Amino acid sequence: MAALTDPDLLFAAEGRQLSLARALYAGVKDLPIVSPHGHTDPRWYALDEPFPDPAQLLIVPDHYILRMLFSQGVRLEELGVATLDGSLAETDGRAIWRRFAAHYYLFRGTPTRLWLDHVLEHLFGIAEPLTTATADRCYDTIATLLQRDDYRPRALFERFNIEVIATTEGALDDLEWHRTIRDSGWSGRVVTAYRPDAVVDPDFEGFASNLDRLGEITGCDTGNWAGYIEAHRKRRAYFKAFGATSSDHGHPTAETANLSDAAAEELFNRIRRGSEDGRERKLFRAQMLTEMAKMSRDDGLVMQIHPGSWRNHSPSVFRKFGRDKGFDIPTRTDYVTALKPLLDCVGLERDLAIILFTLDETSYARELAPLAGVYPALKLGPAWWFHDSPEGMRRFREMTTETAGFYNTVGFNDDTRAFPSIPARHDVARRVDCAFLARLVAEHRLREDEAHELAGELAYTLAKKAYRL
Amino acid sequence: MAALTDPDLLFAAEGRQLSLARALYAGVKDLPIVSPHGHTDPRWYALDEPFPDPAQLLIVPDHYILRMLFSQGVRLEELGVATLDGSLAETDGRAIWRRFAAHYYLFRGTPTRLWLDHVLEHLFGIAEPLTTATADRCYDTIATLLQRDDYRPRALFERFNIEVIATTEGALDDLEWHRTIRDSGWSGRVVTAYRPDAVVDPDFEGFASNLDRLGEITGCDTGNWAGYIEAHRKRRAYFKAFGATSSDHGHPTAETANLSDAAAEELFNRIRRGSEDGRERKLFRAQMLTEMAKMSRDDGLVMQIHPGSWRNHSPSVFRKFGRDKGFDIPTRTDYVTALKPLLDCVGLERDLAIILFTLDETSYARELAPLAGVYPALKLGPAWWFHDSPEGMRRFREMTTETAGFYNTVGFNDDTRAFPSIPARHDVARRVDCAFLARLVAEHRLREDEAHELAGELAYTLAKKAYRL
Amino acid sequence: MAALTDPDLLFAAEGRQLSLARALYAGVKDLPIVSPHGHTDPRWYALDEPFPDPAQLLIVPDHYILRMLFSQGVRLEELGVATLDGSLAETDGRAIWRRFAAHYYLFRGTPTRLWLDHVLEHLFGIAEPLTTATADRCYDTIATLLQRDDYRPRALFERFNIEVIATTEGALDDLEWHRTIRDSGWSGRVVTAYRPDAVVDPDFEGFASNLDRLGEITGCDTGNWAGYIEAHRKRRAYFKAFGATSSDHGHPTAETANLSDAAAEELFNRIRRGSEDGRERKLFRAQMLTEMAKMSRDDGLVMQIHPGSWRNHSPSVFRKFGRDKGFDIPTRTDYVTALKPLLDCVGLERDLAIILFTLDETSYARELAPLAGVYPALKLGPAWWFHDSPEGMRRFREMTTETAGFYNTVGFNDDTRAFPSIPARHDVARRVDCAFLARLVAEHRLREDEAHELAGELAYTLAKKAYRL
Missing domain, CATH: 1.10.2020.10 (uronate isomerase, domain 2, chain A)
Structure with a gap:
C-alpha cells in the first residue's frame, strides 16, 4: 500500500531545486523540536493519562x-x-x-x-x-x-523528540500542573508562558475581580497603580520559576501608549473605580503593552505580541458554544503608528526581545520587515494561524527576508493545542523553509553551504536563541 | 503558419507539472460552459441578428x-x-x-x-x-x-457549448428580450439576474422616480416601507420566472446594516421625502443589502455582492462619454466590520448563499477566506475584473485555498459583455486552475485522482451548484 | 577560485526558462546604463578625486x-x-x-x-x-x-557605461558642481533634478527663511503667492539649464488638493504669516503637488511622486545621528482618493508625465496599475527602496503588468547614493525582468521575439523615453 505522505512533500517537482531541498531537509529533519509557543495542556504531561x-x-x-x-x-x-x-x-x-x-x-x-x-x-x-x-x-x-x-503523552513527547515545549497560562493560574511535572522527576522539559489578558484588559470578563484575585495571590495592593504593577512583577517571577522565558499578549490591535507615570496612575484609578469609557479601556490596554515591554527589559522575559484577531465574530455562536470555535477573524492591522509609543520607550534596547506576529500579511513587507530590520528590540514571529501553511510560510519568507533578513526572524512556532500534530507542523515548516532555501541556491542568491547552515538555524537554533530556551 | 495560441498556454514549461496540467486540462477543456454572471445583451439571443x-x-x-x-x-x-x-x-x-x-x-x-x-x-x-x-x-x-x-449569436452560443448563461437586468427592466427568447422555442438557456441598484441606491440618478416606477410595475405602494419591500419581492419573483437564480449588488463598499423594522421604515420615509443626508443614503444602501439577504433566504436567489469600485473616477470623461469607459478604479475594501450586521442577521443560515467578490486582493487571505471558511451563508466569487487574469487567478487560489478550501469557492464567472471572448475566458480560467492543481500534485499536497475531480468541480460543477443552475 | 557571482544569477534553475532568460539577458546586459533618478554626489564627477x-x-x-x-x-x-x-x-x-x-x-x-x-x-x-x-x-x-x-569617479562612470545619470538637488542649490562638470568639457552626461521639499513643505526645517532665500535667488517676491509660484518657475528653468528633465517630490502621503487661486493664495498668506495649523500645512503640501503638476504640464519636467515613508521613525536616533540612518519606515498609502484632485485638474493631459512610486505593495494591483492603466498623465515608477530587490521587482511585474501593461512603466531607477553599486543594481533589475519575460514566454503568454523587444525596452528605452533623456 502506498504511503499517505510523500518523502518529497512540498519540494519542487524535479531538477536542482528538488535535489537541493532533499539535501537541506536531510540535515534538519531529525533535529529536536523546540516548541516555544503553544497551547497544549500541561495536565497531559503532568498526569500522563491515555x-x-x-x-x-x-x-x-x-x-x-x-x-x-x-x-x-x-x-x-x-x-x-x-x-x-x-x-x-x-x-x-x-x-x-x-x-x-x-x-x-x-x-x-x-x-x-x-x-x-x-x-x-x-x-x-x-x-x-x-x-x-x-x-x-x-x-x-x-x-x-x-x-x-x-x-501516552510523555511517551509521545519523547518519541516526538521534543527538546522543550512551552504552554501558555493565564496570570492567575497557580501552575499546579507545571509543579506536578517538575516534582515528578520526569526529564521532559515543559515550561509555561505568562499570558496576562485577564488582568490587563478592562473588557475581559470579570476584570475587576481578576484584579482583586491578583492582589490576593501576590500580596500586593492592586487597588493602586504601583501595587498593580508590582503584582505583575511578582507573577512574572513566579512564572519564571516554572521555566517561563516569555510572555504572550493577544490584543485586538497593536496599539501601544507611553503615558507618564502620573497619567498611567490616573487612568488606572479611573478604571479601578469603573468610571472609564471605551477609549480609556483601549488606552489602558495600549499602556499595558508598554509596561510589559519595560518589565521584559528588566526581567528578560521575551515578549510576544499577537494582535489583529477579532474574537468571536458571531455573537450567536459565542453565546451558544463559547470561545475558540473558529469564529476569530483577522483584521487589518497597523504597526508603524501603533507601536511607536512603545518603540520610543524601549525600541532601541539591545537586550530586550519583542516578537511580533500578524494575521495581516500586507504588513510583512510594508511594516514588519522594515521595523524588525532596524529596531534592535524587535523580531518577527513566524507565519501565524491562518498563515501557518505552505503558501503562508512561503509568502512570509518572500516578503520579509529581503528587508529583515533571516536573523531577525525566530524560527517556527506550532502554536497548537493539537499535541499529536506537533511533529507534522514542524515537518511542514522545515520542508517549506528548505524549499525556499533551495530556490535561493538554485537561483544563485545563496551558496549551498550557507543554505545548510540556515536550514539548521530556521529549524532549531533561532527558536532556541530568540526564546532564550 | 504557426498557431497564435499554444496548446500548453499557461502551463509549466516542462516536467511533471506540465504533464499533470495537460492531463487535468484534457479532462475539462470540453466541458460545457456555465456562465452564471455576465453582461451580454439578451437582445442578441432574442433577435439572432448578425x-x-x-x-x-x-x-x-x-x-x-x-x-x-x-x-x-x-x-x-x-x-x-x-x-x-x-x-x-x-x-x-x-x-x-x-x-x-x-x-x-x-x-x-x-x-x-x-x-x-x-x-x-x-x-x-x-x-x-x-x-x-x-x-x-x-x-x-x-x-x-x-x-x-x-x-450569428445563437449559432455561436451553441458552438461555444454554453449550457446556461446569465445576463443582468435592472429591477425595472421588463425582460422583454428574455420573453422573446423563451417564446422563440430556441433551446439555448439564457437566464436573467436581479440587479436593483437603481431602486436601492438613493444616489442613483432618478432614484425617486425609479421608486414610483417600481410601484407602478408591481402594483405596490412604494411610498411606504412595507410596500417598497413587497415590490422587491414581486420583482424578484418576476425575475425568477425568467430563470433568474441570483441577484447582483454593486455597492461602493461592503457596508451593511441591521436596523430594526421601525428604524428602517423611518429611514425609508426620510429618504422618500428627500430629507435625508449623505450618511443616511449610505445607511440605506447598507440596510438594503441585509434586506436583500433576507429575501434571498426566503426566495432562494443567490446573492452576489461586488463592492469596492469607484465608478467614473474622472468627472471629465464621465461628462463627455458616460459610464463604463475604463475609469472605474478599485478601492481598499473592508469586509470583516462591514458585513457583520448582515452576518449577525443571516450569516449562519445554511440554505442562504451569498457570494462575495473583491477588487482588493489584500482581503483574500485576511478577511474573505476566513469569513467564507466559517460562515455557512458565504462563498467566494472568483478573481474579478482587474484580477480576472492568470496572475490574479493564481493569487486567488494561493491566498484563499488554505483557509477556505476549494469548496467555499464557486467556479468561474466570465462577467463579460464581450460574447465572442467567452470561450477564451473560460479556457484561461480552466488552464490556470489546472496549472495550480498540477503544482499541488507535483508538490505532493494533493493526490492525482483528487486533482482530476477538483478540475471538473472548478471548471463546471461548483458554478452549477453555487448558482443553483 | 570560483566566482562570487554566477552567470545565471536570478534565472530559473534549468530548462526552457533558463535558456530563454539567458538569451534575453545576453541581448541587454551590455546596454548603456540610463540612471534617471538617484542620489550620487555631483561633486564626485566635478572634482574627480579618488x-x-x-x-x-x-x-x-x-x-x-x-x-x-x-x-x-x-x-x-x-x-x-x-x-x-x-x-x-x-x-x-x-x-x-x-x-x-x-x-x-x-x-x-x-x-x-x-x-x-x-x-x-x-x-x-x-x-x-x-x-x-x-x-x-x-x-x-x-x-x-x-x-x-x-x-576615480569619471573613469568608473565611463567603465560603467553610464549614458546619463541624474542627481537630485534642492530648490535652493546653486548647482555649482553641475556647473563645474559642464565647464570641464568632460563628456559624461550628469543632469540634475528639481527637489523642492524645503520650499513646499511648511514642516521643513527653516521653511520661512527658505522662502526668503528662494526670493533672493530668483528676484521674486516670495511674500505673496504669485511671486512664490513665479519663483518656482524660475528655479525649474534654472535646473533645466543644467539638464534637469524631472522634479522629485517626497511627501509623507500622496494627498493632493485643487484649490481655487484665491483659496490657494489665502492659504499661502496664512502660512507665510505663520498663523496656519497642521491641517493647513498638510493642505498646502497637497496643493503644491498640483501646482507642480501644472508647472510640469507647462515646462515639460517629468514629475516624480515618492510618497509613504515615515521619516526618522525613532526620535532618539534622529536626535543623535540625524537623517537617513535606516529609520524611515513605509506606511500604508492611498492613491485613489489622494490623487483625485490632481487628476481632476491635469490627469487627462497627454503631454504631462507623472511617475508614481510606492512603498505599499498593496497599491500595485488595486490602485496604481488601474490608475496608470487609464490616466494618460500617469506612469508607474519601478519597485522602490525596500522593494528594489528580486522578490520586490517580481511582485511589481506580477501585480502591475496585467492591468497597466509594460508600457505604462518606466524602466529601472537605481535611486542610490552608492555609486560603485550602480552596475550591480541595474544588473539585478535586468536579470529579474529577463527572468519574468522568460516565464511569460515559457508559459506561452508572449512570443519570444516580443520578449526580446521588451527586454530592451525595460532595460534601456523606457527610462529614456519616460524621463525624456
Missing part, C-alpha cells in the same frame, strides 16, 4: 476543522462540540469520526490535510486515505493505539 | 481595451466611442481596427492579449499576429465571417 | 547596511557614523570593515548581498566570500585599487 478517543483527540478541539465543516453546513453539535447550556451534543466518537471522514475532501489544499495525513501515517501507521469507506478501520486503529502505554 | 463589424464587436464596447489605449494617448473618439453630446466620433470600423492593431503591442502581458488571440485563432481562424501589417487582412476575415449564419 | 577608503565608500553611507547591523545590536558609532554632537565614532576604516565582514552573514537573502558581491567581484576582482577570515585581504585589495586613476 488520550481520549480519536474524535475527542483529533476533531473536537480543532478549530481549523470545526470552522471548515461548519462553513459547509455541519452543525457543531454533530461534531461533539458541547453547547454552553448543556443541550445535546454528539458524544459518540465513532459517529463524529465518520462525519469528519465523509467531509475530509473539504480540506484538499489546506494545511489541515497535510497535518492529519502526516499524523495518520507517521503516528498511527495508517496508509490508506481517510474516506467514508475507510473511516471505521482508521478509527479502530487509532483507538487501539491510544490505549497503549507508548501512546 | 453581429456588427469587427471593431463594433470587439473594440468599441471593451473597457479593458479603451482604458489601455487611452492611457497611451489615444482619444476615445478615435476608437469609435460616441460622446454624449453627439460630437464627432470615428464611425469607420476599419479605421478603428487599424488604430487598435497599431497599438496591440501595449497589451503584451495582459489577459486582453490572451483572450483576443484566442478569439482570432479559434473563432476566426486567423493564425498571424495582429499588427499594422496584418490589420486589414484580419479585419476582412472577421467581417466576412460575421455575415455568415453560423456566426 | 574615492575614500573602502569603509567610507561602501559601508558608512549605506542605510541598508546600517539598519541591518543596528537591528542586530551593532552601534552606529562602531560603523563610523558620526553623532551630531561630535562624540566619538569609529574612524578606522579597517576596523569598520572588519565589523561589517563579521556580520555579513546577516545579509543572506537580501539584495545588499547581491549588490555587494557583484561590486567585490566585478569592480574589485575579488573571488572569495567576505568573512572575518578574508576581511583584511579584501580591504587591502579595494584600498589599493581606489588609489588608481582608473578608479
Whole structure:
C-alpha cells in the first residue's frame, strides 16, 4: 500500500531545486523540536493519562476543522462540540469520526490535510486515505493505539523528540500542573508562558475581580497603580520559576501608549473605580503593552505580541458554544503608528526581545520587515494561524527576508493545542523553509553551504536563541 | 503558419507539472460552459441578428481595451466611442481596427492579449499576429465571417457549448428580450439576474422616480416601507420566472446594516421625502443589502455582492462619454466590520448563499477566506475584473485555498459583455486552475485522482451548484 | 577560485526558462546604463578625486547596511557614523570593515548581498566570500585599487557605461558642481533634478527663511503667492539649464488638493504669516503637488511622486545621528482618493508625465496599475527602496503588468547614493525582468521575439523615453 505522505512533500517537482531541498531537509529533519509557543495542556504531561478517543483527540478541539465543516453546513453539535447550556451534543466518537471522514475532501489544499495525513501515517501507521469507506478501520486503529502505554503523552513527547515545549497560562493560574511535572522527576522539559489578558484588559470578563484575585495571590495592593504593577512583577517571577522565558499578549490591535507615570496612575484609578469609557479601556490596554515591554527589559522575559484577531465574530455562536470555535477573524492591522509609543520607550534596547506576529500579511513587507530590520528590540514571529501553511510560510519568507533578513526572524512556532500534530507542523515548516532555501541556491542568491547552515538555524537554533530556551 | 495560441498556454514549461496540467486540462477543456454572471445583451439571443463589424464587436464596447489605449494617448473618439453630446466620433470600423492593431503591442502581458488571440485563432481562424501589417487582412476575415449564419449569436452560443448563461437586468427592466427568447422555442438557456441598484441606491440618478416606477410595475405602494419591500419581492419573483437564480449588488463598499423594522421604515420615509443626508443614503444602501439577504433566504436567489469600485473616477470623461469607459478604479475594501450586521442577521443560515467578490486582493487571505471558511451563508466569487487574469487567478487560489478550501469557492464567472471572448475566458480560467492543481500534485499536497475531480468541480460543477443552475 | 557571482544569477534553475532568460539577458546586459533618478554626489564627477577608503565608500553611507547591523545590536558609532554632537565614532576604516565582514552573514537573502558581491567581484576582482577570515585581504585589495586613476569617479562612470545619470538637488542649490562638470568639457552626461521639499513643505526645517532665500535667488517676491509660484518657475528653468528633465517630490502621503487661486493664495498668506495649523500645512503640501503638476504640464519636467515613508521613525536616533540612518519606515498609502484632485485638474493631459512610486505593495494591483492603466498623465515608477530587490521587482511585474501593461512603466531607477553599486543594481533589475519575460514566454503568454523587444525596452528605452533623456 502506498504511503499517505510523500518523502518529497512540498519540494519542487524535479531538477536542482528538488535535489537541493532533499539535501537541506536531510540535515534538519531529525533535529529536536523546540516548541516555544503553544497551547497544549500541561495536565497531559503532568498526569500522563491515555488520550481520549480519536474524535475527542483529533476533531473536537480543532478549530481549523470545526470552522471548515461548519462553513459547509455541519452543525457543531454533530461534531461533539458541547453547547454552553448543556443541550445535546454528539458524544459518540465513532459517529463524529465518520462525519469528519465523509467531509475530509473539504480540506484538499489546506494545511489541515497535510497535518492529519502526516499524523495518520507517521503516528498511527495508517496508509490508506481517510474516506467514508475507510473511516471505521482508521478509527479502530487509532483507538487501539491510544490505549497503549507508548501512546501516552510523555511517551509521545519523547518519541516526538521534543527538546522543550512551552504552554501558555493565564496570570492567575497557580501552575499546579507545571509543579506536578517538575516534582515528578520526569526529564521532559515543559515550561509555561505568562499570558496576562485577564488582568490587563478592562473588557475581559470579570476584570475587576481578576484584579482583586491578583492582589490576593501576590500580596500586593492592586487597588493602586504601583501595587498593580508590582503584582505583575511578582507573577512574572513566579512564572519564571516554572521555566517561563516569555510572555504572550493577544490584543485586538497593536496599539501601544507611553503615558507618564502620573497619567498611567490616573487612568488606572479611573478604571479601578469603573468610571472609564471605551477609549480609556483601549488606552489602558495600549499602556499595558508598554509596561510589559519595560518589565521584559528588566526581567528578560521575551515578549510576544499577537494582535489583529477579532474574537468571536458571531455573537450567536459565542453565546451558544463559547470561545475558540473558529469564529476569530483577522483584521487589518497597523504597526508603524501603533507601536511607536512603545518603540520610543524601549525600541532601541539591545537586550530586550519583542516578537511580533500578524494575521495581516500586507504588513510583512510594508511594516514588519522594515521595523524588525532596524529596531534592535524587535523580531518577527513566524507565519501565524491562518498563515501557518505552505503558501503562508512561503509568502512570509518572500516578503520579509529581503528587508529583515533571516536573523531577525525566530524560527517556527506550532502554536497548537493539537499535541499529536506537533511533529507534522514542524515537518511542514522545515520542508517549506528548505524549499525556499533551495530556490535561493538554485537561483544563485545563496551558496549551498550557507543554505545548510540556515536550514539548521530556521529549524532549531533561532527558536532556541530568540526564546532564550 | 504557426498557431497564435499554444496548446500548453499557461502551463509549466516542462516536467511533471506540465504533464499533470495537460492531463487535468484534457479532462475539462470540453466541458460545457456555465456562465452564471455576465453582461451580454439578451437582445442578441432574442433577435439572432448578425453581429456588427469587427471593431463594433470587439473594440468599441471593451473597457479593458479603451482604458489601455487611452492611457497611451489615444482619444476615445478615435476608437469609435460616441460622446454624449453627439460630437464627432470615428464611425469607420476599419479605421478603428487599424488604430487598435497599431497599438496591440501595449497589451503584451495582459489577459486582453490572451483572450483576443484566442478569439482570432479559434473563432476566426486567423493564425498571424495582429499588427499594422496584418490589420486589414484580419479585419476582412472577421467581417466576412460575421455575415455568415453560423456566426450569428445563437449559432455561436451553441458552438461555444454554453449550457446556461446569465445576463443582468435592472429591477425595472421588463425582460422583454428574455420573453422573446423563451417564446422563440430556441433551446439555448439564457437566464436573467436581479440587479436593483437603481431602486436601492438613493444616489442613483432618478432614484425617486425609479421608486414610483417600481410601484407602478408591481402594483405596490412604494411610498411606504412595507410596500417598497413587497415590490422587491414581486420583482424578484418576476425575475425568477425568467430563470433568474441570483441577484447582483454593486455597492461602493461592503457596508451593511441591521436596523430594526421601525428604524428602517423611518429611514425609508426620510429618504422618500428627500430629507435625508449623505450618511443616511449610505445607511440605506447598507440596510438594503441585509434586506436583500433576507429575501434571498426566503426566495432562494443567490446573492452576489461586488463592492469596492469607484465608478467614473474622472468627472471629465464621465461628462463627455458616460459610464463604463475604463475609469472605474478599485478601492481598499473592508469586509470583516462591514458585513457583520448582515452576518449577525443571516450569516449562519445554511440554505442562504451569498457570494462575495473583491477588487482588493489584500482581503483574500485576511478577511474573505476566513469569513467564507466559517460562515455557512458565504462563498467566494472568483478573481474579478482587474484580477480576472492568470496572475490574479493564481493569487486567488494561493491566498484563499488554505483557509477556505476549494469548496467555499464557486467556479468561474466570465462577467463579460464581450460574447465572442467567452470561450477564451473560460479556457484561461480552466488552464490556470489546472496549472495550480498540477503544482499541488507535483508538490505532493494533493493526490492525482483528487486533482482530476477538483478540475471538473472548478471548471463546471461548483458554478452549477453555487448558482443553483 | 570560483566566482562570487554566477552567470545565471536570478534565472530559473534549468530548462526552457533558463535558456530563454539567458538569451534575453545576453541581448541587454551590455546596454548603456540610463540612471534617471538617484542620489550620487555631483561633486564626485566635478572634482574627480579618488574615492575614500573602502569603509567610507561602501559601508558608512549605506542605510541598508546600517539598519541591518543596528537591528542586530551593532552601534552606529562602531560603523563610523558620526553623532551630531561630535562624540566619538569609529574612524578606522579597517576596523569598520572588519565589523561589517563579521556580520555579513546577516545579509543572506537580501539584495545588499547581491549588490555587494557583484561590486567585490566585478569592480574589485575579488573571488572569495567576505568573512572575518578574508576581511583584511579584501580591504587591502579595494584600498589599493581606489588609489588608481582608473578608479576615480569619471573613469568608473565611463567603465560603467553610464549614458546619463541624474542627481537630485534642492530648490535652493546653486548647482555649482553641475556647473563645474559642464565647464570641464568632460563628456559624461550628469543632469540634475528639481527637489523642492524645503520650499513646499511648511514642516521643513527653516521653511520661512527658505522662502526668503528662494526670493533672493530668483528676484521674486516670495511674500505673496504669485511671486512664490513665479519663483518656482524660475528655479525649474534654472535646473533645466543644467539638464534637469524631472522634479522629485517626497511627501509623507500622496494627498493632493485643487484649490481655487484665491483659496490657494489665502492659504499661502496664512502660512507665510505663520498663523496656519497642521491641517493647513498638510493642505498646502497637497496643493503644491498640483501646482507642480501644472508647472510640469507647462515646462515639460517629468514629475516624480515618492510618497509613504515615515521619516526618522525613532526620535532618539534622529536626535543623535540625524537623517537617513535606516529609520524611515513605509506606511500604508492611498492613491485613489489622494490623487483625485490632481487628476481632476491635469490627469487627462497627454503631454504631462507623472511617475508614481510606492512603498505599499498593496497599491500595485488595486490602485496604481488601474490608475496608470487609464490616466494618460500617469506612469508607474519601478519597485522602490525596500522593494528594489528580486522578490520586490517580481511582485511589481506580477501585480502591475496585467492591468497597466509594460508600457505604462518606466524602466529601472537605481535611486542610490552608492555609486560603485550602480552596475550591480541595474544588473539585478535586468536579470529579474529577463527572468519574468522568460516565464511569460515559457508559459506561452508572449512570443519570444516580443520578449526580446521588451527586454530592451525595460532595460534601456523606457527610462529614456519616460524621463525624456
